Amino acid sequence: MAEDAILGYLAAAEEIPDSGQFASQHGLHHSDIVNVIKSLHGFRYIDAQDIKRESWVLTDEGKKYAAEGSPEVQLFLAVPQEGSISKDELQKKLEPSVFKIGCSQAGKNKWVDMGKQVSRKVQHVEDKVKDLLIRVQNGEEIGKDDVNSLKARKLIVAQTWKGYSVRKGPNYAPKRKKVATDLTRENLQRGDWKELEFKEYNFNAKGPPSESGHLHPLLKVKQQFKNIFVQMGFEEMPTNNFVESSFWNFDALFQPQQHPARDSHDTFFLEAPSTTRELPEDYVELVKRVHESGGYGSRGYMYDWKREEANKNLLRTHTTAVSTRMLYALAKQPFAPKRYFSIDRVFRNESVDRTHLAEFHQIEGLVCDRKLTLGDLIGVLDDFFSRLGMSKLRFKPAYNPYTEPSMEIFSYHEGLKKWVEIGNSGMFRPEMLLPMGFPEDVRVIAWGLSLERPTMILYGIDNIRDLFGHKVDLSLIKRNPICRLGIN
Numbered sequence: 137m138a139e140d141a142i143l144g145y146l147a148a149a150e151e152i153p154d155s156g157q158f159a160s161q162h163g164l165h166h167s168d169i170v171n172v173i174k175s176l177h178g179f180r181y182i183d184a185q186d187i188k189r190e191s192w193v194l195t196d197e198g199k200k201y202a203a204e205g206s207p208e209v210q211l212f213l214a215v216p217q218e219g220s221i222s223k224d225e226l227q228k229k230l231e232p233s234v235f236k237i238g239c240s241q242a243g244k245n246k247w248v249d250m251g252k253q254v255s256r257k258v259q260h261v262e263d264k265v266k267d268l269l270i271r272v273q274n275g276e277e278i279g280k281d282d283v284n285s286l287k288a289r290k291l292i293v294a295q296t297w298k299g300y301s302v303r304k305g306p307n308y309a310p311k312r313k314k315v316a317t318d319l320t321r322e323n324l325q326r327g328d329w330k331e332l333e334f335k336e337y338n339f340n341a342k343g344p345p346s347e348s349g350h351l352h353p354l355l356k357v358k359q360q361f362k363n364i365f366v367q368m369g370f371e372e373m374p375t376n377n378f379v380e381s382s383f384w385n386f387d388a389l390f391q392p393q394q395h396p397a398r399d400s401h402d403t404f405f406l407e408a409p410s411t412t413r414e415l416p417e418d419y420v421e422l423v424k425r426v427h428e429s430g431g432y433g434s435r436g437y438m439y440d441w442k443r444e445e446a447n448k449n450l451l452r453t454h455t456t457a458v459s460t461r462m463l464y465a466l467a468k469q470p471f472a473p474k475r476y477f478s479i480d481r482v483f484r485n486e487s488v489d490r491t492h493l494a495e496f497h498q499i500e501g502l503v504c505d506r507k508l509t510l511g512d513l514i515g516v517l518d519d520f521f522s523r524l525g526m527s528k529l530r531f532k533p534a535y536n537p538y539t540e541p542s543m544e545i546f547s548y549h550e551g552l553k554k555w556v557e558i559g560n561s562g563m564f565r566p567e568m569l570l571p572m573g574f575p576e577d578v579r580v581i582a583w584g585l586s587l588e589r590p591t592m593i594l595y596g597i598d599n600i601r602d603l604f605g606h607k608v609d610l611s612l613i614k615r616n617p618i619c620r621l622g623i624n
């Protein structure tokens with residue numbers, strides 16, 4: 137439409153002097169006219185010259201007064217025709233800003249007597265400000281002094297208007313020729329390729345985005361953590377079993393069978409196969425005994441331990457289940473110190489929100505050696521987290537059934553300017569280690585954290601569902617930087 141209007145007009149006229157006027161005369165949007173001008177200009181159907189004009193537009197405050205009247209008139213109208221009104225009463229009748237500006241302007245105009253009591257000095261006033269604003273709104277010209285006073289009151293601001301003047305170009309035609317973009321089989325068969333005009337190649341056009349795989353942020357941060365563990369001499373544990381028995385997930389960790397975490401509200405139990413096929417019987421017997429009556433200086437939990445409970449299959453709730461299997465295997469060998477880590481998926485029957493999903497990734501590290509102390513744990517954590525750029529750490533006493541002492545780990549986040557919880561840690565209890573058969577002076581220090589939390593901080597994502605799960609926007613994965621320099 138806009139194209140026909142421009143080309144048609146130029147068939148009879150020398151020039152379109154102003155695209156803005158042209159648009160309003162033809163009832164078209166100026167932005168549409170501008171787009172067509174640019175395109176026709178590109179194909180040299182027309183020549184176009186820029187025009188710039190300063191114009192005035194209303195600010196939000198200006199728009200408000202154009203609709204509701206100026207504050208001074210609003211104030212004047214709120215003062216009774218006869219007698220007076222107290223300043224307090226008057227204030228109650230008006231918006232605070234209208235009252236404030238109205239007082240000063242109406243006073244300046246000598247419309248009212250301002251004192252404790254306010255009364256009218258004149259009987260009629262005209263809302264010149266409102267009238268001027270409406271004229272500006274309609275695109276009419278107003279006098280220089282008026283412009284200055286509205287500008288000083290911040291009711292209007294300057295805006296540059298851009299448009300074009302247009303004349304015929306070297307390729308002018310009253311109608312744009314359709315150019316062919318492809319040479320088709322039919323063109324060849326019919327022989328009409330001889331008459332066709334083909335579109336020129338545009339060597340500046342962008343090509344289609346190249347298709348390639350993209351690494352998910354979680355994978356990249358996971359690799360970063362792996363590198364740190366490997367640099368620190370840790371070996372990776374095999375975590376390729378999402379299904380675990382309650383025994384390895386809870387019982388072997390000295391987690392009592394009536395512990396709330398073992399409830400189906402917190403744990404996903406399997407329907408089929410609902411129970412595990414085999415457990416190491418000798419060891420099961422020792423674990424049962426330590427739960428029921430303790431040993432190794434412990435009183436145990438003093439309840440009847442049930443094998444059926446231990447047999448139940450579940451989706452592992454933490455990778456500490458894998459650590460436990462590994463420690464059990466280690467204890468069967470002649471003792472040698474070990475450093476193990478894993479990063480893999482765990483599952484919890486939690487309600488999903490901005491920071492929680494029912495499945496996430498856990499990072500876990502452990503060191504097993506003779507005579508380790510809490511000081512060693514703090515030292516290893518300091519080393520580990522400072523390699524991630526988190527060198528300010530704090531620890532808070534915590535509770536896990538399988539560690540004593542236990543500590544929550546906090547790090548000072550420079551961006552958020554506060555301490556954020558980043559993980560959980562502790563020394564595995566003798567009730568867990570001794571039934572496995574470790575020598576008495578062997579200690580295991582361990583810690584765990586989620587992979588999602590640091591990834592969200594590093595990539596500035598505040599909703600976990602944007603990072604992981606079926607609602608993830610694939611373009612986030614395409615757009616995220618290939619590498620980040622620095623770790624914070």
Ligand code: PHE
Pocket residue numbers: 453454455456500536539560561562582583584585
């Ligand atoms: N398993 C713990 C959790 O799920 C993490 C942890 C690992 C704590 C090792 C202490 C020692 O949060």
